[in-house]
Amino acid sequence: MAVTRLITHHISKGETVAQSLKDRFDYGQNPDKTQGGELISSYECDHQTADAEFLLSKAKYRAVTGREQKREADVLCYQIRQSFAPGEITPEEANRVGYETAMRWTKGKHAFFVATHTDKKHIHNHIYYNPITLDYTRKFRDFWRSARALRRLSDRVCLENHLSVIRHPKLHSQGRFLHYGQWIGDKPPSAQQRVRLAIIAALEKKPADFAAFLRLMEESGFAVKRGRGGVVSFLAPGQDKYTRLRASTLGVGFDPEDIRAVIAGERPLPELPKDAPPPPRQVGLIIDIQKRMAEGKGPAYERWAKVYNLKQMAAALQFLQENNLTDYDALAAKTTAAVDRAHALAGELQTTEAALSKVSGLMGAVVDYAKARPVFDGYKAARYSKKYLAEHKAELATYRAARAAMNELLGGEKLPKMDALKKQRQELADKKKALYAEYRQAQRDMRQAVAVKANIDHLLGLTDGRDDKEQTR
Template identity: 85%
Template sequence: MEERFAYGLNPQKLGAVSSHLCDPATAAAEFLLVKSEYQAATARPVERGALFFQIRQAFPPGEVTAEEANKLGFETAMRWTKGKYQFFVCTHTDKGHIHNHIYFNSTAFDCSRKFHNFLGSSFALRRLSDRVCLEHDLSVIQNPKQHSKGRFLHYGQWIGDKPPSAQQRGRLAIIAALEKKPADFAAFLRLMEESGFAVKCGRGGVVSFLAPGQDKYTRLRASTLGAGFDPEDIRAVIAGERPLPELPKNAPPPARQVGLIIDIQKRMAEGKGPAYERWAKVYNLKQMAAALQFLQENNLTDYDALAAKTTAAVDRAYALAGELQTTEAALSKVSKLMGAVVDYAKARPVFDGYKAARYSKKYLAEHEAELATYRAARAAMNELLGGAKLPKMDALKKQRRELADKKKALYAEYRQAQRDMREAVAVKANIDHLLGLTDGRTDKEQTR
């Protein structure tokens, strides 16, 4: 609730604000106070259901000012709640069209009832909003379009401008935040929060953003948002080491998924019904159509060529997996060595003091933890180096950076190779099923 209210009251977006029975600055606390009084009076838990509701009301560009739009929003909210619920109206001017965000408490101010969203509430609210606009000689949407599920289209969709996806909104917000030249990564995250995004930092430094109206968090990484949108890339931009990331020009088409053919006769013998049989026939037709498309795209005119391509795809995927494992092991070794070197450097003066004290038991008792760290670091260094000369810290940092970049590139390549392998194996398995070859021999690629 506080997060949504902060978004509505964002001074960079706000053009006007008004309220009823509450102060917008403390609305979240005042809403909860009324809810606690309602719970004390009725013994009903307030956490069930919605804590508050939001109405968004948009106007065509140039039709109203921010102050006029705010008055219209206030009148709409007053007539919708009949003045019995706390609410406040935030008018935003940051888009091409002025629009209102109306937040009202789900619990009545006199603690007599709670507002429950009812069937057809969106239709009733639209009629009320249209009536208010017509009374003030303003335009309304004639014959509003609807989704297949009965919900009205977003205003941006209604006017024919498809709104950007949550990922695209995230990219745009990231670039906008970086253009403000934040001092560090923490300042960058604060700018993202100020722009209305929720920020979540998970284990291992994983950063995710939740755009307004989005259901699931979007991770800050190149595999999700595109090249240049990894946390390391963002830090490099902040440090001035690389330019701003670029928006992807054309999103790749969705990958075709080729599944394995279903053995319908076997499933029917297991007790499946006629409905399953009809579905399985349609499913098998779709998989064979996808397999045919794969054969045409790759110009595979005979079975031997398909078998060779499948074997090559499998071998490539497993070769990349092995190379990725080797790179990860090398990266882990370098990271452990750097940690051991740092521990060794920190604890070395304590060991020198212990040596100067002629291995005094008293000194040992006073610095037992530091000396244990020194011995562990030295043992780790000997094990990791294997008798080789210890490289300088700058060389270790460079090596770790190169291995990290190699791992990132290999991982992207491996994921694509894995998709190619699965597709080729599925297509070959379907062709084998069609030709009656699956039952007569063991398919090496499918087994692997």
């Protein structure tokens, strides 16, 4: 699980550009935090001289482009903080994931270095990248919702590397996503509460006996210790002290005899204390897929083992999580809805285009009719003279064509005034423009939903011998 934050660094008050840049880089490269500098990697720069290289690139940018920026508005560098859940990743893996994130975020067009810090319980990366491109012709500009884009990219990289992601990132009052230190600011569950939750989760799997229950506890990451007199204790991951399995410690219903009674079906599951958080939601389709990808079980995993396929499945997982699709039926329903919406908009768009074409054609016919009408009146006044006809053959043909078009388009209805036709045409044109935007988005949503469902069907082995109606449509 990685939490990201994008930070823009400007010149500190009372300092020079060089001092401000060096202070920030010195903090990131602190040997006490990076295992003596072993956890630092860089791209197109030397991290030890990055401050000088970044400053030099600014001078080259001014020389190449001739652009000058005010001192207080100038961006020294951008920093990405990427924090991981405690115990989920090694420092070396974190640095590699940070490097991959930075490379894909900058698209290889900006120099950067990644410093991985291990001084806190959660391993985190400090990624510094140069706002000036490597060819000194452009600058990185912080864009609207860049934090969201960075978070989605980081989540994608995490999924590809079998790391968990936060399903529902928290926001503070200004609407920005919290960084990891703030995100875990809510008091985490105690070791006792984690034991209670694990016990309930293990009992929900209906173990055959007490020994099977203990094995489930071990599989969920808890160390199990048997003491004198048959006392059982559990050590929660990341904790130093064992928690005894007894009612006096965990509460009513968490005694060994209570557990055995639940296994035998003689009593219901124990209840959590009222002030404790509720047990985790049932594992749905998303977690099942992640487990298969991580464990590598079954032929489906082997077919998706290549890098490209792994990235496609990571994208599918991200789609499911962002749309809160926790079971297959919900995914199928969303796919059907996306397909139906795209086709409904296509039909509405065709109807609108036909109406717009009719109004435009009618307006053109009215204009031609008005221009040619005096010629026809002259032809009529000349008693349909052959000489007059020969002299005005083209105008009279236009008149007849315009009159025929008007009769066909009106269908016996009264001819509207030109101002009304203009207004109607403008309304239809605006509607067409809006529908095109909706239709393009609906098409993208449909393609994405159909692709994700096809990937999931392939992974679950549901495509053999079946026609995908959505793809056919």
